[in-house]
Amino acid sequence: MSYLARYARFNQNIRFALILITMFVFAACASGGDGGQSTSLTGAGATFPYPLYTKWIAEYAKLSPGIAINYQSIGSGGGIRQLTERTVDFGASDAPMSDEQIEKAQGVIHIPTCIGAVVLAYNVEGVSTGLNLSADAIAGIYLGEIKQWDDPKIKTLNPDLALPAKPISSVHRSDGSGTTKIFLDYLSAVSPAWAKGPGSGTSVSWPGGLGAKGNEGVAAQVKSQPNTIGYIELAYAVQNRMSVAKLQNKAGKMVEPTLQSTTDSARAFAGKIPDDLRVSIVNADGETAYPIAGFTYILLRTRQDNEAKGKALVAFLRYALTQGQSHAGELHYASLPAEVIEKAQKRLDLVTGPSGVKLQ
Amino acid sequence: MKTAANAPSTVDPPAPASFAEKGRDKWGALQGVHWGDKIFHYTTGTFAILVLALPLLMMVMLIAASRLSITNFGPAFLVDTQWDPVREEFGALPFIFGTVVSSLLALLLAVPVSLGLAIFLSELCPKKLRKPLGFFSELLAAIPSVVYGFWGIFVMLPWLRDSVQPALARWFGFLPIFQGQALGFGMLAAAMILAIMIVPTIASISRDVLRAVPDTEREAAIALGATPWETIRHAVLPMAKSGILGAVILGLNRALGETMAVTMVIGNRPKISASLFDPSHSMASVIANELIEAEKDIHVSSLSQIALLLFGVALVMNLGARWLVSGVKRRAAKITASVKLETSK
Numbered sequence: 051m052s053y054l055a056r057y058a059r060f061n062q063n064i065r066f067a068l069i070l071i072t073m074f075v076f077a078a079c080a081s082g083g084d085g086g087q088s089t090s091l092t093g094a095g096a097t098f099p100y101p102l103y104t105k106w107i108a109e110y111a112k113l114s115p116g117i118a119i120n121y122q123s124i125g126s127g128g129g130i131r132q133l134t135e136r137t138v139d140f141g142a143s144d145a146p147m148s149d150e151q152i153e154k155a156q157g158v159i160h161i162p163t164c165i166g167a168v169v170l171a172y173n174v175e176g177v178s179t180g181l182n183l184s185a186d187a188i189a190g191i192y193l194g195e196i197k198q199w200d201d202p203k204i205k206t207l208n209p210d211l212a213l214p215a216k217p218i219s220s221v222h223r224s225d226g227s228g229t230t231k232i233f234l235d236y237l238s239a240v241s242p243a244w245a246k247g248p249g250s251g252t253s254v255s256w257p258g259g260l261g262a263k264g265n266e267g268v269a270a271q272v273k274s275q276p277n278t279i280g281y282i283e284l285a286y287a288v289q290n291r292m293s294v295a296k297l298q299n300k301a302g303k304m305v306e307p308t309l310q311s312t313t314d315s316a317r318a319f320a321g322k323i324p325d326d327l328r329v330s331i332v333n334a335d336g337e338t339a340y341p342i343a344g345f346t347y348i349l350l351r352t353r354q355d356n357e358a359k360g361k362a363l364v365a366f367l368r369y370a371l372t373q374g375q376s377h378a379g380e381l382h383y384a385s386l387p388a389e390v391i392e393k394a395q396k397r398l399d400l401v402t403g404p405s406g407v408k409l410q
Numbered sequence: 411m412k413t414a415a416n417a418p419s420t421v422d423p424p425a426p427a428s429f430a431e432k433g434r435d436k437w438g439a440l441q442g443v444h445w446g447d448k449i450f451h452y453t454t455g456t457f458a459i460l461v462l463a464l465p466l467l468m469m470v471m472l473i474a475a476s477r478l479s480i481t482n483f484g485p486a487f488l489v490d491t492q493w494d495p496v497r498e499e500f501g502a503l504p505f506i507f508g509t510v511v512s513s514l515l516a517l518l519l520a521v522p523v524s525l526g527l528a529i530f531l532s533e534l535c536p537k538k539l540r541k542p543l544g545f546f547s548e549l550l551a552a553i554p555s556v557v558y559g560f561w562g563i564f565v566m567l568p569w570l571r572d573s574v575q576p577a578l579a580r581w582f583g584f585l586p587i588f589q590g591q592a593l594g595f596g597m598l599a600a601a602m603i604l605a606i607m608i609v610p611t612i613a614s615i616s617r618d619v620l621r622a623v624p625d626t627e628r629e630a631a632i633a634l635g636a637t638p639w640e641t642i643r644h645a646v647l648p649m650a651k652s653g654i655l656g657a658v659i660l661g662l663n664r665a666l667g668e669t670m671a672v673t674m675v676i677g678n679r680p681k682i683s684a685s686l687f688d689p690s691h692s693m694a695s696v697i698a699n700e701l702i703e704a705e706k707d708i709h710v711s712s713l714s715q716i717a718l719l720l721f722g723v724a725l726v727m728n729l730g731a732r733w734l735v736s737g738v739k740r741r742a743a744k745i746t747a748s749v750k751l752e753t754s755k
Contacts, residue, residue, distance in 0.1 A: 125702030151705075224678030224695075226495075226703025248496065252703040255494035260595050260689055263679030263699065270563050273569070274595065325725065 078124035082348050086303045089362045090118040095129020095142030098166055098228055099346045102383050103142070106374045108364055127252065133349050139359055141349040144228020157352035159401060160327045161367050161394050162345035163191065164375075165384040167284035169294040169342070170232045174199055174279075175214045182207040184298040185333070185341070189241035191220055191279060194258040197306060198273045199277060208407035209299070214277065220269045221280030224261030226252040228403040232344035234279045238334040240341075248320070284312065299341045300333050311340035312384035320389045327393055343384070348402065357403040364398050364409055371395060419440060476715035478708055488716060492681040499711035502719055504680040509723060510689040512597060512672065513665035515686075516604030519660060522610045528616035528654075533642055544617065551610035559674030562603045567594035570602070570686030576688055595677035598686040603671050608661035615660060620646060640680065652735050659731040666724050669694035670674070675684040693720040 071293045093103075100123035107119045124132075126143035133141030134155040141158075144166065152158045170188065172181055187203050190196035196203055223230045234250035248254045262268045269290060279295075284307050287294050296304040300378040305311050318336030323329050333341045348367060354360025371391050378385040386394070401409050463477030473480075479487065483500060490501020531544055578588045611633075631645035645716050647654075669692075677689020678699065693716050704710045 127705045128701040130705060178461075219591075224673065225699040226701075228703070243730075248494075251496045252705065253495045253700045255492070255496070256679070259679075260593065260698075261691075262595075263673050263678070265561070267674065272568070274564065274568055 059201065067328075084351060085365050088116045089358050090120065091139045091363055092120050092122075092127075093122050093140040093142060093348070094122040094132045096126045096144045096228055096346055097123040098144055099142065099163060099383065102164060102378060102381050105377050105381060106370050108213050108365075109374070109377065110369050113369065114365070116135045117366065119366060124228070126231075127226065129349070130155075136351075136355070139350070140363055142347065143349060144344065144346045145231045146345075146347060147349065155351065158349050158354050159397050160347045161371070161397060162327055162376045162386055162390055163370055164346060164386060165312050165316050165331075165343050166229070166232065166346050167307050167315075167340055167384060168229055168236070168281050168345045169284050169292075169307040170279055170280070170294040170297070171269060171282050171287055171294050172202055172279045173214065173272050173276055173293070175276050178210050179293055179392055180208075180211065181293070181295040182298065183295045183306050184238035185236075185402065186299075189237050191218055192222070192237065192257070192259065193241075193243060193247065199226045203219060216277045219275065219278045220259035221268050222256055222259055222260050223264070223268060223281075223357070225263050226251065227281050228344075229265070229281070230254070232332065233342060235344065239330070240332045242309065248313060257317060265326045270394055274301070284309075284384075286311055288382045291340050299339055300335055301337045306336065306339045307342075309379060309384045311338055312343045313387055315341065315343040316345070316384075317341035320387065323393060325389065325393065325397070327390070329379075345386075345390075350360045352400060353402050353404065353406060354409070355404055357409070360401060360403055360409055364401050365399055371398075373392040419697035448735075472718040472721065476718050478711035479715040481710075482708060488719075490683060491680075493696075493707065495709050498706065498708050501714055502709070502712075505518070505684050505691050505693040505696050506694040506719065506723065507659055508597070508600075508676065508680075509666060509694070509720065510674070510727075512600040512604060512690070512692060513662060513727075514666045515597070515601035516608060517658065517662055519601060519605035520582070520608045520612060520661060522611035523605075523652070524657075524661070525607070525616060527613040528620055529642060531617045533615070533646065534638065545613070546616075547571045547715060549610075550606075551614065554687050555668060555671040556608065556674075558603055558607055559671035562599065562671060562675040566603065567599055570594045570599055574598075578685075586684045587686045590683075590687040592687055593677065593689065595675060595689050596687050596698070597683075597690040598678065600672050600690065600692070601686070602674040603675055604665045604668055607671060608664050611664055612657045612661040615657035617651070617653045619650045619657065622653070623649045653737050654707065655731065655735045659728060661733070662727060662731065663724065666720070666727065668695060669698045671743050673698055693717075693723070705728050 060352075060385065080111060100121070103121045106119060110119070115365075121142070126145060129141035129143050130147055132138045134151070141164075146160055147155070147158055163203070164328075170183060174181065183204070187196060187207065189201060192202075197217055198215055199218055200215045205213060231250065231252050234244075234248070234254060238245040238250045262271045262280070265282045265286040268282050269286065270291060272278045272280045272282075272292070282292070283357060286292075294307055296306050299305050314336055315334035316331050316379060318334040318339040319331045327345070327347075329345070331343055331345065334343070348370070350363055350367070354363070366387055371386070371394055375385040375391070399408065403409055423579050473721065479500065483490065487500065488501055488506070489503050490499070491503050492501050493501040493504065493532050494500075526667055527547060531547070533542060534657035535543060575588075575592035575598070582588045584719070627645045627649060628641055631641040636644065672692050673695040676692060676695060678691050678695060680691045680696070681688070683690065697713050697720075701710070704713060
């Protein structure tokens with residue numbers, strides 16, 4: 051009998067569990083059903099501008115409460131893939147898409163949002179500040195041709211510094227990264243040997259050096275190991291007060307990497323920036339321009355699938371190009387020069403609804 | 411009773427001892443059981459099928475995703491040492507080498523330590539210390555790997571670079587495995603951090619296995635005048651051998667698949683080098699590093715093939731270890747059989 055009694059209780063428990071499960075399912079369905087009033091936008095892509103985009107999204111939500119934007123920082127490559135597969139409303143990338151990629155995604159508009167700069171952080175025995183470097187020196191170090199800190203190529207740039215006769219160890223990003231892409235665009239632009247050798251991309255076959263994960267990995271390696279050099283994002287270097295090298299730009303001037311000199315590098319390209327804004331701005335001409343810089347973009351399809359969403363997205367981007375720019379500096383991102391903003395606004399005029407009619 | 415469905419018994423059993431002994435229809439469903447139990451039976455059965463289906467589905471998905479790379483590079487992918495995403499040349503050998511060598515080295519470092527720890531905890535440790543020591547060794551297993559990596563970068567690497575590697579180079583520098591620049595980063599660092607991570611796994615399971623050896627074995631050995639060492643060596647360890655090997659397999663699995671901590675200390679250079687001081691790379695690391703920013707289809711496909719290979723390497727190493735375990739079991743069975751024969755004579 052006790053067996054049967056136990057059985058009955060067991061069945062009661064199962065029934066109770068089933069009722070609970072059913073209730074949960076209904077509750078989930080009910081909550082999923084309502085709340086269709088506001089427009090929600092989803093974006094994915096570059097990790098570099100993530101803090102800035104988060105700030106913009108939060109600020110924009112105060113201005114127009116009807117629009118909810120969600121941005122996932124999954125990396126530029128992932129952003130481009132998801133935009134092409136139409137799983138997101140906008141993508142974000144540190145490097146412009148290729149013609150082939152744009153064709154596959156059936157028409158994409160690039161809107162620059164801010165400018166990133168790549169700086170060379172160093173830790174050299176006896177040199178606390180004031181290291182100067184040139185394009186030749188950087189390419190030589192990363193190619194493994196310049197092996198010692200007291201190499202004549204570095205010495206002539208730094209006559210006042212006591213450079214040690216120690217081997218240079220170089221650090222690069224092991225994870226695929228837009229930062230790497232901008233840095234290598236620069237090396238490929240200034241060094242034929244680099245362009246012919248490793249070339250440029252988010253991940254390349256490095257001739258030497260150590261690979262560390264993320265800005266923080268490179269920074270940690272530079273900080274902890276003497277006589278090391280590594281490249282990191284300007285924002286990261288500023289926040290962590292790293293010693294960074296001045297670079298000789300195309301005009302022959304030594305320029306310190308700052309938000310201003312980064313914006314100047316985009317300004318120096320004025321007149322040379324194509325209408326579709328897909329351009330590399332490394333090795334800029336101006337006297338005050340810092341040479342390793344690049345736009346980071348938000349990508350959107352030229353023909354939007356949903357008119358309401360398209361309008362909301364364009365409105366958000368117009369906010370980013372105007373009021374949003376003032377937040378860039380606070381978060382250590384270089385803002386866009388006026389000429390670029392003007393061009394980007396014109397590009398936004400081209401966005402159409404599903405029928406091919408312009409949105410505005 | 412066990413084949414109730416095929417041979418109906420004349421007397422009904424009063425109550426079945428377990429569901430498994432109940433009758434079944436031709437679909438394998440339980441007969442004469444309440445519907446609630448049927449649902450329970452099928453739900454748990456579904457979970458069991460999921461365990462079978464998930465790895466298979468994963469395998470199918472990985473093969474589909476790596477088709478481009480498989481057709482492009484063929485078997486050369488396994489032996490090619492170039493990894494150049496810009497020129498679209500991909501070869502997996504440096505990553506396979508890094509994963510296999512770092513995991514085996516980690517085992518080499520970790521097994522003696524964990525066995526010593528397990529033997530101490532189960533056989534020699536004062537009773538008061540047993541619980542706290544066991545607790546701490548299990549706590550080590552619960553630390554997330556990124557924390558190990560963090561500690562590795564800031565504590566272990568400088569120590570390796572400034573103390574361990576120069577000492578190794580001075581005393582054993584004639585061996586090619588201890589030559590080259592002392593960077594801290596590299597194969598040695600990866601093997602060491604893996605060893606630290608798998609010690610708690612191997613030690614805590616081995617301790618449980620050793621505790622499971624019946625005390626009568628120990629008492630018999632002691633009665634024969636064996637010292638503590640002889641008791642452990644001849645009475646306890648032989649009985650626990652297959653269980654300990656199982657623990658080592660679990661440790662090996664953790665080492666093979668470990669991604670984060672390895673990436674943070676291995677140096678991430680896809681080159682095969684004899685020296686343990688040189689940077690290396692691993693299969694899990696390269697996927698974690700490059701997948702998110704891989705733009706070209708062939709790059710993604712090659713990374714997917716690396717994942718497939720990692721699956722394969724883990725499978726091969728597991729099967730090998732299982733084969734070792736079954737060998738030990740077979741030999742143990744033979745010995746017991748011969749002992750029984752002797753005693754029955």
